[in-house]
Amino acid sequence: MTSPTPRDLVGCPAAEELLARWIGLDAGTIGAASIARAVRNRMDALRLTEPAAAVDRALADPAERDRLVEEVVVGESWFFRDPQVFAFVARFVAARASLPDRGPVRILSAPCAGGEEPYSMAMALLDAGVAADRFSIDAVDVSHAALDRAGRAWYSANAFRNADLAFRDRWFQREGSLSTLDETVRRQVRFAWANLLDEAALATLAAAYDVVFCRNLLIYLTTSARAALERTLDRLVAADGLLVVGAAEPPILGGQWIPAGDGSVFALRRGIRTAAPVEPVRPQPRATSAPPTARADAMPATPAAPVTAAVPPAARSLDEVLREAGTLANARRFAAALAVCEAHARSAGPAPELFFLMGMVHQSAGDPDRAEGCFHKTLYLDASHDEALLALALLAGQRGDAVMAEHYRRSAARIHDRKGTA
Ligand SMILES: C[S@@+](CC[C@H](N)C(=O)[O-])C[C@H]1O[C@@H](n2cnc3c(N)ncnc32)[C@H](O)[C@@H]1O
The missing domain is CATH 1.25.40.10 (Tetratricopeptide repeat domain)
Incomplete structure (x- = not known):
């Protein structure tokens, strides 16, 4: 990757606009400098001297637009991210799969990044004893590179971040520093390219799914893109289905999505949000002794x-x-x-x-x-916990503090930028 230049730091509004329109990306979440750097990389690859020329090429040529997208998408994922969600969904699917006179349970992972999420779901279901022909998983992403990784299905240590890695011994073959996923799991998942902000590209996903995972995408989107994606999700999730979002994302959704029964905070179903009785959280008096670590x-x-x-x-x-x-x-x-x-x-x-x-x-x-x-x-x-920063941005936005919301989003963007260039 080329090192940033003063021009990178100025930003490239035309590219920001293109990316907001095409994939819904809110430039504030990853930072204008990241987008300017992406444009710079495309200029270098195409031997262009002006950012405007690189943006024009991306506007005229879908393949070039995809290359620009590859430069900016955040493909961070790992196996069993938020493990309790997979346990909850596995119980839901197992119950549904056991019903007589019913076809296989249909699951969608959108976006799926390098396959870590849909493969985790497949492993959880096979481990729960759900027969392979009782469920199917579709998985889509806008990144061709991510889909290539998913298709290869070999992963480095970065994809295994939880302490409990028993699943790796059961389902992966270790070869040096890489772990290759077993064919039994791989054949449960069908991957396809899709831009979730492009209704036409989603035509192949017409039927309603029993479970839709849409985790860790909404936080990166503009307000209008969030609204558009929420409409798409409404269409994709069956009337009695589950919608699974990321840890920071439930507040982004409108009032029709509520926690799934006695189920999960991040696994949602349709319903009317009421002030449901919950265990009271008592006020917390000051402790007399301090915890033993820094700060x-x-x-x-x-x-x-x-x-x-x-x-x-x-x-x-x-x-x-x-x-x-x-x-x-x-x-x-x-x-x-x-x-x-x-x-x-x-x-x-x-x-x-x-x-x-x-x-x-x-x-x-x-x-x-x-x-x-x-x-x-x-x-x-x-200090580099970007999910906490984005959660703070959401809270600030909800109480109408646009300045603080922007401040937190910029901080998250700077961290993202540092991680991207590390
Ligand atoms: C942070 S990853 C989340 C992956 C997974 N859902 C998870 O939570 O671990 C975000 C993914 O969204 C994809 N993405 C971004 N914009 C998209 C869009 N408009 N349509 C489809 N995928 C998109 C990126 O390519 C990236 O792989």
Whole structure:
């Protein structure tokens, strides 16, 4: 990648506009400099001297437009990202697949990046004993490079970020630093190119799906693109189907999507949003002793809270704690979910993932102030936590603070930019 030049930093509004119109990208989320750098790369490849000429080429030639898109899309994904979501959806699909006189359960992963998400779902279902002919998974993405990776189905360590990697031993063959996915899982997923903001390209996805995953795309879109995608999702999800979104995304959707029964915060179904009774989250008095790690002053002060699991919190891994808290949150047991996180923070020390999850739980419990506090604490511990920044941007936007929303989005964009150039 070419190093940034002063011209990169000025930005390229014509390219920003093209990308907003074509794939719905909000330039603010990845930063004008990232887009300018993408244009610069295309100029170098095409031996052009003016950004306007590169944009003209992208406007005139769909293949060149796709190359520009490849330069800007955020393809970050890993296996079993938010693992509790897969456990929840596996139960939903297993129940549906066992119904007599019903065809295979249909699942869509859109966008699917390099296949990590749809393959995770296939593994979860096969592990749950759902017969291979009782479900099918379609997976689409706008990135040809991502779809190529998905088709090859070999992955580096970066795709395996959870502590529990038992699935890797069951379903992958290790060859040096790469892990190749078993054919049994691969044949469950059918990949295709699609731009989710282009209704015409979605014609092949006409039938309604039992489950649609649309995770970690809405946060990157402009307001009008979000609205358009929400209309598309409405069409793609069957009347009694599930819509699964990313951790920071439920507040983006309109009121017709509610947490799925006793199910999941991020797995949604159609319904009317009401002030459903939830476990109350009690006010938290100040603690007398500080937690044992850096920035302890910034940590929440909480009393000893009951932990639901029999195993003492310190003996459990962060992953186990996050899974338990996620399951409780999914069942709308918000206070219990927070207690599990807080107990672990007290005994094992604070972790950004704990505070991020607590922020999401407070958000789901309808407490944006505490949610905001937790996202700030996430950032104290991990200043490069871009999901926390985007969650803060959403909260600021919701309370009408456009300036702060923009500030957080710019910070997230800078981090994205640094990761992209690292
Ligand atoms: C951050 S990844 C999310 C992947 C996966 N859903 C997950 O949560 O791990 C975002 C993906 O969205 C894709 N994407 C961006 N804009 C798109 C669009 N308009 N249509 C389809 N895919 C798009 C990108 O290529 C990228 O692979």
